[in-house]
Amino acid sequence: QSVLTQPPSVSAAPGQKVTISCSGSSSNVGNNYVSWYQQHPGTAAKLLIYDNNRRPSGIPDRFSGSKSGTSATLDITGLQTGDEADYYCGTWDSSLSAFVFGTGTKVTVL
């Protein structure tokens, strides 16, 4: 049972924006860096955001991350059909001494 809570699904039309939340606690999101991952069916996950809001080389600026208190957010603007995938947040949990992933969010492009 994950300690990071995400909405099961979000959806929007092409070109629109979706926001995915990741809710945790002071032992994880509140005091550690958050990363975000995109996973298409049958493939390995891909790093989208690290250190709360930094993008790896090659990740378009349509993807942005932020953090406030014990919650983090991933925004995807200019939604494209290729953005249909599962998205996961993740961070270290200092109380568990373990890395924890969020419950995952399925993004659907209408």
Added chain:
Amino acid sequence: EGQLVESGGGLVQPGGSLRLSCAASGFTFSGYWMYWVRQAPGKGLEWVACIKGDGSAKYYLDSVKGRFTVSGDNAKSSLYLQMNSLRVEDTAVYYCARDGVGAGPDFDYWGQGTLVTVSS
């Protein structure tokens, strides 16, 4: 460009053992934390274990402590996961991943995954 290739998955009976390997290339293996992440069929990602590049620190998911052992061979640029006393609930695709350049743990390179099925 870093690359990770896992091997060693397969079908094993409950209580059995399996050793997964992850061959790394394209980066200095000893300089990075390395991770094992798994994904049960139809489920989300779950972190399993990690090891510091010099082997001086290791962490495990509670449910695998005492059963799984993570290790690395810097000379071979390889990561391993020895899995003993396997349970049906350990059935998953197992990925190895490299810690990225961020200040916090993050996984910038992933292998293709290897499927472990625990069933009688």
